Amino acid sequence: MKITLTVNDEAYPLDVEPRRVLADVLREDCGLTGTHLGCEHGVCGACTVLVDGKAVRSCLMLAVQCDAKAVRTVEGLAGPDGEPHPLQRAFSAEYALQCGFCTPGFLMIAAGALDADPDQIAGLVESNICRCTGYEPIRRAITHATRGDD
Structure with a gap:
């Protein structure tokens, strides 16, 4: 399925299987490895990202659910000049x-x-x-x- 993920204000046009979770797509397709996978059952919280400003467990959310939504990962916390959040x-x-x-x-x-x-x-x-x-x-x-x- 063709989607566009907007992650940390950058557009990622992707072709993903509908069953792939957001965490895997962020790590493998977008190269954003700051999102960690621990339990892969939504319990530990290591995979938490913001989708449209709300915290979600990216191991439970399908990437296709984020088409045309704003995703923010830990890599997007720092300011544009690299200043820590x-x-x-x-x-x-x-x-x-x-x-x-x-x-x-x-x-x-x-x-x-x-x-x-x-x-x-x-x-x-x-x-x-x-x-x-x-x-x-x-x-x-x-x-x-x-x-x-x-």
Whole structure:
């Protein structure tokens, strides 16, 4: 099926099988490997991206569902000059990353909430799985970013 994915403001005209999930297309066809695949069942959150500003598990969403929609991945968080996003700076400042596998998912779910409702931080952190750092530094980093404490 011919679709056009608009990922991080760049158009990707693609011919994909209708059954392929967005995570695989982002990684394999678009070369955007920041979206990680962990459980492939929508549980861990490592594959979280924004579709039209809303956080989604890209391992559960079909790529064809994103035709003509705006997709934002972790690679699209930094500014045009490469300046890290406030969330990325806060994750570094608060030591909210260790192995880094879960980090893109946490960054993207938080980015979606920063644009919507920053009062949902606790629920956001509980929705993704981290096996290394623990959740307190991640909570602190998201709170740090919502306050604008650069």
